[in-house]
Amino acid sequence: MSIIKSVDVKKWYGDFQALKGISMDVAEGEVLVIAGPSGSGKSTFIRCINRLEQHQDGQIFVDGIELTNDLKNIEAIRSEVGMVFQSFNLFPHLTVLQNITLAPIWVRKKSKTEAEEKAMELLERVGIPEQAEKFPGQLSGGQQQRVAIARALAMEPKIMLFDEPTSALDPEMIKEVLDVMKELAKSGMTMIVVTHEMGFAKEVADRVMLFDDGQLVEENTPDEFFNNPKSDRTKLFLSQIL
Amino acid sequence: MKFNKAFWRDVRFLKWAGQIAFLLFIFNLISNFVSQAIENLNATNLPFSWRFLGTTPGVLISEGFVTYPESGLQALQVGMSNMLRIAISGIFVATILGTVIGVARLSKNWVVQRSSTGLVETVRNIPLLVQIFFWQAVILSFPRPEEYDRGEMIFDISAKGIAFPWLDAQEASWLFGIWFILSFIAARRIFKWRVSVMESEGREAYPGIASILTFFVWNIGGWFGGYKAVGVIGFVASLLSDGFELLPRIGIQSLIIFIGFYYSYKYISKEIKRTRSAENRGILTDDDIFKIIMAALLVLILAIGLFLPFGITISDFLVGDEPFFKADWGIPQFLDGVQNRLNWELAGEPFTLSYPEIIQAGQSTFSRYSPDVGKVMSVGYFATWMGVIIYTSVFISEVVRSGIMAVAKGQSEAGLSLGLKRSTLLRLIVLPQALRIMLPPMGNQYLNLAKNTSLGIAVAFPEIVAVGQTIYNQEGQTVAVFLIWMAFYSTVSLVLSSIINYYNRKMKMVER
Numbered sequence: 001m002s003i004i005k006s007v008d009v010k011k012w013y014g015d016f017q018a019l020k021g022i023s024m025d026v027a028e029g030e031v032l033v034i035a036g037p038s039g040s041g042k043s044t045f046i047r048c049i050n051r052l053e054q055h056q057d058g059q060i061f062v063d064g065i066e067l068t069n070d071l072k073n074i075e076a077i078r079s080e081v082g083m084v085f086q087s088f089n090l091f092p093h094l095t096v097l098q099n100i101t102l103a104p105i106w107v108r109k110k111s112k113t114e115a116e117e118k119a120m121e122l123l124e125r126v127g128i129p130e131q132a133e134k135f136p137g138q139l140s141g142g143q144q145q146r147v148a149i150a151r152a153l154a155m156e157p158k159i160m161l162f163d164e165p166t167s168a169l170d171p172e173m174i175k176e177v178l179d180v181m182k183e184l185a186k187s188g189m190t191m192i193v194v195t196h197e198m199g200f201a202k203e204v205a206d207r208v209m210l211f212d213d214g215q216l217v218e219e220n221t222p223d224e225f226f227n228n229p230k231s232d233r234t235k236l237f238l239s240q241i242l
Numbered sequence: 243m244k245f246n247k248a249f250w251r252d253v254r255f256l257k258w259a260g261q262i263a264f265l266l267f268i269f270n271l272i273s274n275f276v277s278q279a280i281e282n283l284n285a286t287n288l289p290f291s292w293r294f295l296g297t298t299p300g301v302l303i304s305e306g307f308v309t310y311p312e313s314g315l316q317a318l319q320v321g322m323s324n325m326l327r328i329a330i331s332g333i334f335v336a337t338i339l340g341t342v343i344g345v346a347r348l349s350k351n352w353v354v355q356r357s358s359t360g361l362v363e364t365v366r367n368i369p370l371l372v373q374i375f376f377w378q379a380v381i382l383s384f385p386r387p388e389e390y391d392r393g394e395m396i397f398d399i400s401a402k403g404i405a406f407p408w409l410d411a412q413e414a415s416w417l418f419g420i421w422f423i424l425s426f427i428a429a430r431r432i433f434k435w436r437v438s439v440m441e442s443e444g445r446e447a448y449p450g451i452a453s454i455l456t457f458f459v460w461n462i463g464g465w466f467g468g469y470k471a472v473g474v475i476g477f478v479a480s481l482l483s484d485g486f487e488l489l490p491r492i493g494i495q496s497l498i499i500f501i502g503f504y505y506s507y508k509y510i511s512k513e514i515k516r517t518r519s520a521e522n523r524g525i526l527t528d529d530d531i532f533k534i535i536m537a538a539l540l541v542l543i544l545a546i547g548l549f550l551p552f553g554i555t556i557s558d559f560l561v562g563d564e565p566f567f568k569a570d571w572g573i574p575q576f577l578d579g580v581q582n583r584l585n586w587e588l589a590g591e592p593f594t595l596s597y598p599e600i601i602q603a604g605q606s607t608f609s610r611y612s613p614d615v616g617k618v619m620s621v622g623y624f625a626t627w628m629g630v631i632i633y634t635s636v637f638i639s640e641v642v643r644s645g646i647m648a649v650a651k652g653q654s655e656a657g658l659s660l661g662l663k664r665s666t667l668l669r670l671i672v673l674p675q676a677l678r679i680m681l682p683p684m685g686n687q688y689l690n691l692a693k694n695t696s697l698g699i700a701v702a703f704p705e706i707v708a709v710g711q712t713i714y715n716q717e718g719q720t721v722a723v724f725l726i727w728m729a730f731y732s733t734v735s736l737v738l739s740s741i742i743n744y745y746n747r748k749m750k751m752v753e754r
Contacts (some may be wrong), residue, residue: 048458050658052655052658052659076661077658078658078659078661079660081659082659082660083656083659083750085652085655085656087652087657089650089652089653089656090654090656091656091657091675092675093674093675093678102660102662102670103660103661103662105440105441106662106663106666106670107660107661107662107663109440109445110448111441111442111443112441113442114440148656151660152659152660155660155661190374209494215535
């Protein structure tokens with residue numbers, strides 16, 4: 001059963017059509033990598049999945065609930081879907097621990113001690129328990145992104161969305177973030193990852209998609225995608241980045 | 243300190259020489275001005291003196307806590323209190339109004355957004371003085387009170403101002419006033435307590451409802467007698483006052499000198515710690531030495547000044563028969579005053595409600611509002627008050643708008659993607675960060691508002707500048723009045739900016 005399903009999703013910014021009818025679905029536990037040149041609509045699409053952007057036509061179902069203007073549905077879906085951003089977006093006025101426990105306390109109504117225990121577990125999992133009392137501004141980029149992942153995981157989401165999680169990082173820090181993501185993928189989390197890290201796609205992905213000009217041009221297993229692509233656009237894309 | 247042979251090239255020498263030369267230059271400038279001023283004043287037969295502060299000026303001040311002041315000092319105090327009334331209430335109202343306008347400018351509702359933008363663009367491009375005249379014209383366009391019979395009044399506007407019902411102070415007002423202030427503290431405590439319950443036990447604890455309930459229960463209970471508990475302050479004050487009489491005078495003087503020494507010690511040791519680095523242990527820079535010398539000088543002056551009263555004849559020589567330093571600064575009198583006002587034997591309702599009335603003005607055919615019942619906002623007060631509030635609030639709205647806009651969009655997105663409600667997001671994520679950006683420019687606006695109240699003189703509102711001008715026109719003590727103005731405005735500004743700075747430091751963001 002698919003946990004995310006989109007049917008002919010379209011989106012315009014003024015005259016510019018960013019999404020030209022995207023239909024796809026993601027099964028539970030699947031790791032999907034979306035690749036594509038900048039401006040191809042891949043970020044826009046995953047931002048539609050938790051309604052940071054609104055699609056104007058078509059339907060999106062997350063865990064069986066359709067995304068509509070109903071505020072209750074939106075909040076329900078957002079608490080099921082974790083998101084990790086390119087620019088981390090940690091809350092700079094809160095400590096690492098407070099960043100992670102904020103949503104469990106205020107949205108899930110957990111007790112502070114319970115939320116903090118869970119947060120320490122997650123920090124352990126992403127490998128930086130010693131940074132709990134620091135502020136985001138005191139951490140390196142890679143550490144900040146790992147905190148952001150822990151923050152999203154603290155809500156115990158069913159789905160994790162990654163919007164170019166390594167694009168703002170120094171090369172040496174990319175690996176530490178990818179390692180956390182690989183571990184997460186192996187644990188059975190449903191993940192949609194927008195990234196340019198083709199190594200990650202080869203190693204971890206169950207499926208790879210290529211977006212171009214607001215359209216889904218190719219959808220394939222990683223093996224086929226890299227070695228035997230169907231469309232010419234994919235061949236061109238691969239020749240440019242590999 | 244050892245200088246190089248070519249000392250004129252030595253940075254340390256140049257620094258010291260520079261500081262001393264500049265100091266001498268400033269001293270010279272000031273002493274020239276002062277001596278010139280004294281000479282000129284003597285030539286006009288108006289030697290500088292503070293005597294007018296003690297004599298009765300024989301002026302009528304149109305509004306304030308006293309209308310026929312007994313002394314020049316009291317007249318100026320009326321002006322100060324009038325200025326502060328406008329400044330303090332103005333800061334509160336302008337902050338609220340400015341925040342509303344600022345948020346409205348960010349609204350997605352087209353009508354709301356456009357109209358608030360229009361308001362801001364109009365108001366901030368018109369000089370404040372013109373706006374004050376405008377508000378004066380608005381209120382003067384209402385009919386005069388004698389023009390028609392109004393019968394029983396609750397609320398009234400006429401060319402004489404705005405009259406409204408008022409709670410008149412009674413014997414027990416002070417008691418209840420303090421009780422009322424305490425209710426805010428109690429409500430805040432309850433709010434924090436409920437929030438902590440919510441955080442630690444993970445269940446809805448209704449902090450908002452609980453704190454509002456506390457506020458009402460506290461005050462209603464207070465109104466029906468609970469406020470008398472505040473009398474304990476008066477009791478303590480009377481004990482302290484008795485104790486004060488017993489205290490030898492040297493006790494207080496030494497205490498103050500001790501405090502002076504303590505703070506200068508702390509200042510110096512902080513300087514030393516600040517300049518101490520790994521490779522440069524405890525070595526002070528020339529700047530530090532200079533600062534320490536200045537601090538020590540200040541302490542010395544303070545110490546001499548405060549020790550003078552102890553039987554040293556030089557004290558009488560310097561400060562005369564009634565030495566300021568011998569006085570107890572009215573502390574026992576103040577404590578007695580507290581004891582008289584806050585006393586649980588004071589009976590009766592804390593306040594009584596009275597409604598405005600129109601009475602005949604003297605023997606004339608004109609009428610005016612009775613000064614004894616209700617409350618009247620005079621034309622001058624209204625015009626100045628409205629002027630500074632509207633003018634400042636549009637600038638505050640820009641501060642609020644830029645503060646909110648400066649919080650990165652990603653912050654809201656991150657909060658929303660975690661499933662936070664919009665209100666929670668605003669309260670916990672956006673506002674704490676926006677406030678940090680808003681505070682310093684907000685402080686500037688508060689200072690502007692405080693200083694702009696001086697334009698009240700244009701609509702005959704008796705604030706400190708208007709009163710001061712009346713006084714020096716009468717007494718000829720221009721320099722003295724100017725000194726008082728300067729001291730007053732700088733005190734107000736310093737107090738305001740230190741409050742802002744306190745909050746600013748408290749909210750500073752931790753970065754690497």
